[in-house]
Amino acid sequence: MKLYNKLSNSIENFRPNDDIVKMYVCGVTVYDHSHIGHARTIIFFDVLRRYMLSKGFKVKYVQNFTDIDDKIIIRARKEGVRPEEIAKRYIDEYYVDFDSLNVMRADKYPLVTEHISDIINFIGILLKKGYAYISPNGVYFHVPSFDNYGKLSKKTIEELESGSRIEVDPLKRDPLDFALWKLYPDQPNWTSPWGSGRPGWHIECSVMASKYLGDSFDIHGGGNDLIFPHHENEIAQSESLSGKEMARCWLHVGMVSINAEKMSKSTGNIISVTDAIHKWGTNAIRIYSISGHFSKPLSYDDQSLMACLQKWRQIEVCAYELRFAIGSRGKTDEIKRLLSETEHTFESAMEDNMNTALALSIFMSFVNEINIFAADEKLTKDMAEIAMPQFNNFLNILGLRVAEPSEVDRLQIEALIGVRNSLRQERRFAESDTIRKKLDDEYSVRLIDHKKRTIWMKFDASSGRANIT
Numbered sequence: 001m002k003l004y005n006k007l008s009n010s011i012e013n014f015r016p017n018d019d020i021v022k023m024y025v026c027g028v029t030v031y032d033h034s035h036i037g038h039a040r041t042i043i044f045f046d047v048l049r050r051y052m053l054s055k056g057f058k059v060k061y062v063q064n065f066t067d068i069d070d071k072i073i074i075r076a077r078k079e080g081v082r083p084e085e086i087a088k089r090y091i092d093e094y095y096v097d098f099d100s101l102n103v104m105r106a107d108k109y110p111l112v113t114e115h116i117s118d119i120i121n122f123i124g125i126l127l128k129k130g131y132a133y134i135s136p137n138g139v140y141f142h143v144p145s146f147d148n149y150g151k152l153s154k155k156t157i158e159e160l161e162s163g164s165r166i167e168v169d170p171l172k173r174d175p176l177d178f179a180l181w182k183l184y185p186d187q188p189n190w191t192s193p194w195g196s197g198r199p200g201w202h203i204e205c206s207v208m209a210s211k212y213l214g215d216s217f218d219i220h221g222g223g224n225d226l227i228f229p230h231h232e233n234e235i236a237q238s239e240s241l242s243g244k245e246m247a248r249c250w251l252h253v254g255m256v257s258i259n260a261e262k263m264s265k266s267t268g269n270i271i272s273v274t275d276a277i278h279k280w281g282t283n284a285i286r287i288y289s290i291s292g293h294f295s296k297p298l299s300y301d302d303q304s305l306m307a308c309l310q311k312w313r314q315i316e317v318c319a320y321e322l323r324f325a326i327g328s329r330g331k332t333d334e335i336k337r338l339l340s341e342t343e344h345t346f347e348s349a350m351e352d353n354m355n356t357a358l359a360l361s362i363f364m365s366f367v368n369e370i371n372i373f374a375a376d377e378k379l380t381k382d383m384a385e386i387a388m389p390q391f392n393n394f395l396n397i398l399g400l401r402v403a404e405p406s407e408v409d410r411l412q413i414e415a416l417i418g419v420r421n422s423l424r425q426e427r428r429f430a431e432s433d434t435i436r437k438k439l440d441d442e443y444s445v446r447l448i449d450h451k452k453r454t455i456w457m458k459f460d461a462s463s464g465r466a467n468i469t
Helices: 036-054 070-079 083-100 116-128 157-163 201-213 224-242 273-280 282-289 302-323 332-351 356-375 381-398 407-425 429-443
Strands: 002-005 010-013 020-025 058-063 132-135 138-141 178-183 197-199 217-223 247-253 256-258 298-300 445-449 454-458
Touching: 002 247, 020 036, 020 201, 036 058, 036 083, 036 217, 036 247, 036 256, 036 273, 036 282, 036 381, 058 201, 070 083, 083 273, 116 132, 116 138, 116 178, 116 201, 116 224, 138 224, 178 201, 178 224, 197 201, 201 217, 201 224, 217 224, 224 247, 273 282, 273 302, 282 298, 282 302, 298 302, 302 356, 302 381, 302 445, 302 454, 332 356, 332 381, 356 381, 407 429, 407 445, 407 454, 429 445
Parallel strands: 020 058, 020 217, 217 247, 256 298
Antiparallel strands: 002 010, 132 138, 138 178, 178 197, 445 454
8 A cells, every 4th residue: 555655755655563553643622613624634534544444454543632722711711611611512512523424433532631641741751851941931842952853844944934833932942942831820720840831732642642552653644734833843742752753654634625715714614514414414525525635625615515415326326226126147247347347446546545536436437337237227136246245345445324214214114115106006196206205205215216116215314415406
């Protein structure tokens, strides 16, 4: 498998250090709703994880929550509640959103507030080694003490100083020095050897990544906006402490724009995950998130999402045509050949720097071929039995999920279809159309009429079906 490693600025063959792929992804700061940019990043790493699992790797996946931060505190004071209430509210919402999006739960979701003692110990070691110093405002990492600073962003110290927003503090020894521990007299704060305060942002991930994955692990990921300063500072802290390479491969996901404009609260064009799901459905959002190469920017607009929803409609039809196929002595050799070609090209796309856009296109070609067989009344049960396992494997890798009715609903749906079939035979079409509408409205079921039978398919309740006419 080849992956673009930002650290080496090249595409490399990926091999884990041992039989477990260890992956750390920077999570969200929980002071507000998760947005579509978060969704794209997290869905990409979910697909990467799923693909590695499908290839037989074991994966240890860690994704943090930043549950103490100035933004959280400001929000809490504005609402007159405690910061931990704000954090819990948006962590709970995160789980609802991303469970809906069929994102596999991480093996560990560490919280900053649960690791304060680990952070203090980490900072203490950096001080002893001479990489950090104490100032009246807290503890700072001294950037000139780390020779390889800038190796991730590929910028010199001079470029970083001139082109970046730097925290202003006249007591810093160097403009690029960054806070490991900030002194604050007000709650929330924690006692440390250097005074009561709170940890800096960058130290959190260094501590939690090393605690759960070790000093050196396979993949570190996040959005493109984290390359500098966050990930650059993580490397400086972690490698100064351990003397080891923090992560062997650094993957960054491109930013999402809204109608080709940068997402910004000032312009009011932030799209929350909850709102996106409500409008388009979970599967369309997943398809959208992998519809471009992960490293490139992606625009969120109605035209793009409509195209993704239409793709999902084709996949749903395929799933139910395969499920309800009848007959035998079909074109099984053609199906086997189609499967072999699709599996090979799909895997090649995924192995080539996680080209999910190409892999998705290959899968859609497979889906369309199956749907053509079905539309031509040539899809038989023996063909479907050959195709179904690989179809489900593709769905699993991409994290797409077909809605399933309860057993009670299934029996009622099939009974109504039986009544409708009788009405159609009696040419009572107005009454049969009433049943079709009832199935659509009450059960989210669409009917597909073949020459001699009718099959049905259930929509996801949140699938945005009203958007397609």
